Amino acid sequence: MDPTGAEHYRARHAAFTERWAQAVERWEEKAASLAGVRAVVDHGGFVYLFDWLGLERAGSLEPKPGLPPSAAHLASLVRDLEVEPAAMVVYAAYQDRRPAQWLSEKAAIPAVELPFTVGGAKGADDLSGLFEVTVERLLGALP
Numbered sequence: 001m002d003p004t005g006a007e008h009y010r011a012r013h014a015a016f017t018e019r020w021a022q023a024v025e026r027w028e029e030k031a032a033s034l035a036g037v038r039a040v041v042d043h044g045g046f047v048y049l050f051d052w053l054g055l056e057r058a059g060s061l062e063p064k065p066g067l068p069p070s071a072a073h074l075a076s077l078v079r080d081l082e083v084e085p086a087a088m089v090v091y092a093a094y095q096d097r098r099p100a101q102w103l104s105e106k107a108a109i110p111a112v113e114l115p116f117t118v119g120g121a122k123g124a125d126d127l128s129g130l131f132e133v134t135v136e137r138l139l140g141a142l143p
Contacts, residue, residue: 058086
């Protein structure tokens with residue numbers, strides 16, 4: 001589309017790819033302690049994040065995708081967490097925080113609000129910032 005700018009685009013792509021690979025390596029090293037950590041998640045979200053960092057899904061606030069949690073479902077989660085504890089409740093900034101906060105209090109585990117996109121939280125001003133904030137918030141919930 002822009003043959004005269006092709007070399008410039010290739011150089012910028014190569015520079016981004018190198019910076020990104022270094023950042024991913026840094027985040028993976030930093031977040032290594034999250035591998036195997038059990039967490040309740042708001043719904044089916046964060047699947048790729050959990051897979052990437054090795055987090056284990058301990059339950060879901062939503063009984064079915066898009067269905068808000070009922071009191072009975074939340075009580076069931078509390079009972080489940082008494083048998084197999086989790087380290088945190090993870091929810092997206094756009095989700096209603098009340099179920100996560102309620103479960104956090106009842107199960108005595110931190111609730112972690114994660115940004116869902118660039119601009120979704122202070123510091124998540126670009127793609128690198130989004131990942132940095134996400135990793136830091138998860139690590140901040142560990143004892």
